[in-house]
Amino acid sequence: MREPSYAKGMARREEMLEAAIHAIAGAGFRRLSLREIARESGVQSAHLVYYFGSRDGLLRAVIERWDADTQVARAAEADPDRPLDFLVEHVRLNLYVPGLVHLLHSFSAEAIAPGHEAHAFFRERYEQVAQGIAESVAAEQAAGLIPADLDPADEAQRLIAVSDGVQLQALLDERVDAVALLAGAVEALRSLADDPTVRLGDESVPLLTSLRKGLASPV
Incomplete structure (x- = not known):
């Protein structure tokens, strides 16, 4: 009898996570408190x-979903x-969700302190991002x-530094x-490319486009 209850709980968690993602993407991060995120998400903070x-657990879940x-x-x-090309498109489509970009950079900055509960998470995350871009190169x-x-x-x-830096500048x-x-x-x-153009259109990455634009739209 536990399976239905577990499945229902996971579905409820998914609903709240999606609501929180939309709230942060639309309203912005602004160091939101849990109560403020709950209000923007239309749920009670006790449920979160x-x-x-x-x-921090909720914000980590938001970033994990975004990454996934x-x-x-x-x-x-x-x-x-x-x-x-996908890295460039990723940044272009991030412009639709500045609240999530703000969250990522603000939360990772908070987690620089070794004692922060998300410190290990962000270290591992940046290692994975660096590995993925190195494989692309x-x-x-x-x-x-x-x-x-x-x-x-x-x-x-270098590309991570440029990507993070220009996105922060664009927020400002x-x-x-x-x-x-x-x-x-x-x-x-x-330097060896015949055509180095990387300004691709939405049609080249329809799934990523729908994900970003979907977050930018009201629930």
């Missing part, structure tokens, strides 16, 4: 505590010979688009073209 343990959705879209839509090297003598791990760290000043700046960094690596 029950299912996620704490504000991105990886599903990447696996389905990234060009195996030009996977860095190596794939483009194998395709002859990026010089083979560059270190993929070093280039991945909407005149900053984060996509063009990141695309320029990718183009600089593609």
Whole structure:
């Protein structure tokens, strides 16, 4: 008799997580308290505590879901010979959900302290992100688009720095073209490409587009 109750509880948790993601994507992060997130999500804060343990537990779940959705879209839509195109598209579509971008950077900054409960989570997350981008650089090297003598791990760290930096600048000043700046960094690596253009349209990544634009729409 426990299975139906467990399934119902997981479904309820999923509903609250989706509501919280939409609330943060739409209303912005602004160091929201658990009570404020609950109000924006249309649920009681006690329910969020029950299912996620704490504000940080909920925010971690939001980021984990965001990452998981991105990886599903990447696996389905990234060009195996030009996977860095997807990185640029990822940042372009992040412009639809500035609240989530703000959350990611603010929460990761809070977690820099070794004693923070999310410290290990963010260390592991950035290691995984760096590994994924390094693999993308190596794939483009194998395709002859990026010089083979560059270190993929070093280039991945540079691209992360550019990606994070330009997105933060864009949050502060909407005149900053984060996509063009990141695309320029990718183009600089593609010295062997006949056509280094990476400004792709929505039709190239429909799944990622629907995920980001869906979050930007009212529930």
